[in-house]
Amino acid sequence: MARSRDTHDKGPRQRQLRVGELIRRTLSEVLARGDIHDPELQYMSITVGEVTMSNDLKIATAWVLPLGGEGREAAIAGLTRNKGELRRAINRDLTLKFAPDLRFRIDETFDRMDDTRRMFADETVQRDIAARDDDADGEEE
Structure with missing residues (x-):
């Protein structure tokens, strides 16, 4: 079969x-x-x-x-x-x-990688990442 x-x-x-x-x-x-x-x-x-x-x-x-x-x-x-x-x-x-x-x-993967790097370098995104990391650190204690 x-x-x-x-x-x-x-x-x-x-x-x-x-x-x-x-x-x-x-x-x-x-x-x-x-x-x-x-x-x-x-x-x-x-x-x-x-x-x-x-x-x-x-x-x-x-x-x-x-x-x-x-x-x-x-x-x-x-x-x-x-x-x-x-x-x-x-x-x-x-x-x-x-x-x-x-x-x-x-x-176009190289273009998308450049766009992603630019996005992560943006100060608003950096601030959000830092805030999320601070929240995660507070939960572990």
């Missing part, structure tokens, strides 16, 4: 995470070495923060950001323009049955 799958996803499976990380490393290495013959990409330093995989491992979404955050649209356009060459590089370096289709998106 076949096991039924739970229809509610509980997050990525181990294989999705493993394949995504392998693809992330490969893309990072290919871009760092300058293996892609596109003049626009040659002069860009692009960080590949994460690669998420579809459930069937046929689509890989690479979350990228150019160094300094400048030229985001140009980076996405260059990567998209060269996705066939990048896909061949992944297929050459990894032993996957099928090379996944590549999609590129801007990684």
Whole structure:
């Protein structure tokens, strides 16, 4: 009797995470070495923060950001323009049955981290944190 799958996803499976990380490393290495013959990409330093995989491992979404955050649209356009060459590089370096289709998106986690740091540095938030800490200290005694 076949096991039924739970229809509610509980997050990525181990294989999705493993394949995504392998693809992330490969893309990072290919871009760092300058293996892609596109003049626009040659002069860009692009960080590949994460690669998420579809459930069937046929689509890989690479979350990228150019160094300094400048030229985001140009980076996405260059990567998209060269996705066939990048896909061949992944297929050459990894032993996957099928090379996944590549999609590129801007990684905004760095922006969110900066926003969070700014929020915690705000004096009103600092005052609230200090007041909460004082309340917690008073309860322990």
